[in-house]
Amino acid sequence: MPELDEDQLLHVSLGPQHPSTHGVFRMNVLLDGETVVSLKPVFGYLHRNHEKIAEGITYLSSMPFTDRLDYICPLTNNWAYAQAVEKLAGIEVPERAEYIRVITAELTRLINHSAFVGFFLGDMGAWGSALMYAFREREKILDLFEDLTGARMMSNYMRFGGCRNDLPDGWAAKASVLVNEFPRFLDELENLVTGNEILIARTQNIGALPKEALINGGITGPMLRAAGVAYDIRKVEPYGIYDRFKFRIPLGTTGDCYDRLMIRLLELRESLAILRQALDQLPEGAYIHPKAKIRNFKPPVGEAYARIESPKGELGFYLISDGSAKPFRYRIRPPSFINLTLLEDMCLGLDLADVVLILGSIDIVLGEVDR
Amino acid sequence: MTPDLPAIFTRLRAELPAATLAHLRNPGPSGQDSLLVAPACLVAVCQFLHDSADLDFDLLSNVTGVDWPDPALTDAVALPAEGSAAAVGGFLEVVYHLYSTSRRVGPLVLRARSVDRAEQVHIPSVVAVYRSAEYQEREIFDLFGVKFTGHPDLRRILMWDEFLDHPMRKDYLAPDDYQYEPTPHDAVLEKAKQHYPATSES
Numbered sequence: 121m122p123e124l125d126e127d128q129l130l131h132v133s134l135g136p137q138h139p140s141t142h143g144v145f146r147m148n149v150l151l152d153g154e155t156v157v158s159l160k161p162v163f164g165y166l167h168r169n170h171e172k173i174a175e176g177i178t179y180l181s182s183m184p185f186t187d188r189l190d191y192i193c194p195l196t197n198n199w200a201y202a203q204a205v206e207k208l209a210g211i212e213v214p215e216r217a218e219y220i221r222v223i224t225a226e227l228t229r230l231i232n233h234s235a236f237v238g239f240f241l242g243d244m245g246a247w248g249s250a251l252m253y254a255f256r257e258r259e260k261i262l263d264l265f266e267d268l269t270g271a272r273m274m275s276n277y278m279r280f281g282g283c284r285n286d287l288p289d290g291w292a293a294k295a296s297v298l299v300n301e302f303p304r305f306l307d308e309l310e311n312l313v314t315g316n317e318i319l320i321a322r323t324q325n326i327g328a329l330p331k332e333a334l335i336n337g338g339i340t341g342p343m344l345r346a347a348g349v350a351y352d353i354r355k356v357e358p359y360g361i362y363d364r365f366k367f368r369i370p371l372g373t374t375g376d377c378y379d380r381l382m383i384r385l386l387e388l389r390e391s392l393a394i395l396r397q398a399l400d401q402l403p404e405g406a407y408i409h410p411k412a413k414i415r416n417f418k419p420p421v422g423e424a425y426a427r428i429e430s431p432k433g434e435l436g437f438y439l440i441s442d443g444s445a446k447p448f449r450y451r452i453r454p455p456s457f458i459n460l461t462l463l464e465d466m467c468l469g470l471d472l473a474d475v476v477l478i479l480g481s482i483d484i485v486l487g488e489v490d491r
Numbered sequence: 492m493t494p495d496l497p498a499i500f501t502r503l504r505a506e507l508p509a510a511t512l513a514h515l516r517n518p519g520p521s522g523q524d525s526l527l528v529a530p531a532c533l534v535a536v537c538q539f540l541h542d543s544a545d546l547d548f549d550l551l552s553n554v555t556g557v558d559w560p561d562p563a564l565t566d567a568v569a570l571p572a573e574g575s576a577a578a579v580g581g582f583l584e585v586v587y588h589l590y591s592t593s594r595r596v597g598p599l600v601l602r603a604r605s606v607d608r609a610e611q612v613h614i615p616s617v618v619a620v621y622r623s624a625e626y627q628e629r630e631i632f633d634l635f636g637v638k639f640t641g642h643p644d645l646r647r648i649l650m651w652d653e654f655l656d657h658p659m660r661k662d663y664l665a666p667d668d669y670q671y672e673p674t675p676h677d678a679v680l681e682k683a684k685q686h687y688p689a690t691s692e693s
Binding site: 163164167169171172207208209210332333335336337338339340349351356357419420421422423424425426427434436438440441442448449451453457458460461462490491 | 492517518519520521523549550551552553555557564586588592595597598600621622623624625626627634648649650651658659663
């Protein structure tokens with residue numbers, strides 16, 4: 121590579137207000153012509169120190185705040201937090217509540233992955249059509265969530281030891297209808313995406329890194345599986361009742377942007393398989409542990425780290441209790457934030473237009489990155 | 492699967508005789524015990540856990556800081572290693588959660604503690620072994636004020652560069668005047684005087 125002439129380099133501040141940065145995220149990019157020479161992400165525009173707030177309020181009061189982390193998938197955030205507190209305090213969860221949690225989490229995954237495809241095509245210049253189709257389906261799932269939790273997005277639904285309320289009458293039947301109709305939308309979406317020549321030309325061989333580098337960089341979730349690493353927490357450390365369902369883990373080969381897109385499309389089908397089994401097996405019973413304490417809840421002294429496979433990757437909560445009603449330490453392991461660690465490595469030597477695609481393929485939500 | 496901590500502990504003792512280690516028990520029901528590692532040998536321990544073919548802890552999932560300002564609380568909750576007195580005046584702690592993707596084992600919890608909370612807040616950076624620590628260590632530096640020696644790019648990450656304090660510390664005092672009020676309220680004015688005695692006259 122010839123010596124770079126400093127005077128010829130162009131400094132571009134991509135963001136924080138930019139339609140393809142998925143929120144208020146900024147990248148300081150140094151360009152040699154069209155080629156990226158250096159890329160430094162700038163964080164913090166949405167920082168509200170969620171962890172500090174949570175350490176000043178009771179355990180349950182943080183539950184609505186977790187909705188606002190990854191606001192596309194509030195129910196998986198609820199679950200991750202509830203699971204960490206249950207581990208910290210040794211609380212049992214009734215069977216029906218576990219089923220409701222799996223159903224809501226997999227519906228959330230449907231929302232996230234189909235919206236991802238829409239946003240990703242938007243980043244590529246196909247703004248609108250794919251996203252609107254995805255949002256049409258998302259709307260149906262949000263209607264279900266509204267029936268169940270009272271809110272379309274900010275659900276505040278999980279409780280320590282179960283869920284806040286039982287499924288309304290006829291909810292499971294409505295969910296089954298949705299699950300049975302969803303594959304038709306998936307076929308439509310896949311038709312729109314997979315064979316598209318422009319999409320293939322833009323995404324193949326873009327942004328790939330070796331497996332070892334990805335693991336070392338802490339990358340988790342669909343990003344890691346696209347590179348061929350079979351690491352899905354639902355399989356390797358089955359939390360809740362995931363060991364009862366039959367589903368496969370789709371794997372990519374190269375880990376480029378095309379694989380990352382396809383992994384999400386394939387995972388949608390597996391989520392549907394889990395949903396069908398869960399809705400079939402849904403037992404009667406309590407939706408929350410009868411002895412679960414809502415008021416004056418004080419977990420014993422100790423600490424716990426619990427994680428789930430959120431649609432974006434490994435979402436973990438680390439809690440330390442000093443025996444009082446407030447957590448002594450409350451830490452979120454945000455998958456969106458840690459998946460950005462290798463952003464610069466993926467972009468070096470590529471064109472500026474590819475940076476937008478690679479960022480899109482990581483699938484970040486700034487509410488979770490900045491916390 | 493939770494790792495067999497006593498076995499790893501014995502193994503580390505044998506492989507790295509110079510390393511200062513202690514096994515900390517978790518009093519809670521989660522059963523996640525941890526290994527207290529002296530900062531001086533932290534990188535060597537991480538390197539060994541990463542490179543050893545049969546342990547193979549290849550994923551450093553979570554790195555975070557904890558502020559322990561109160562020695563009394565530390566005795567009750569953080570459980571100082573046997574034989575060592577609790578650090579007077581408290582300390583800062585960095586907690587690491589390691590996993591093995593191939594053996595499906597984890598979390599292995601490591602902890603490293605600084606000497607105090609004011610001057611000697613240095614902990615070696617593990618970025619050379621685990622790249623995933625890069626932004627997380629920057630976040631701990633930003634919010635807790637732990638200085639990671641050997642970090643390639645130690646800058647603030649969530650707060651702005653000109654910010655002075657470390658907001659996640661337990662004794663951090665949030666400013667009272669962060670909300671703009673067109674006609675300041677009496678109580679707010681009183682509070683602001685405590686912080687800015689010189690400028691509150693105007």
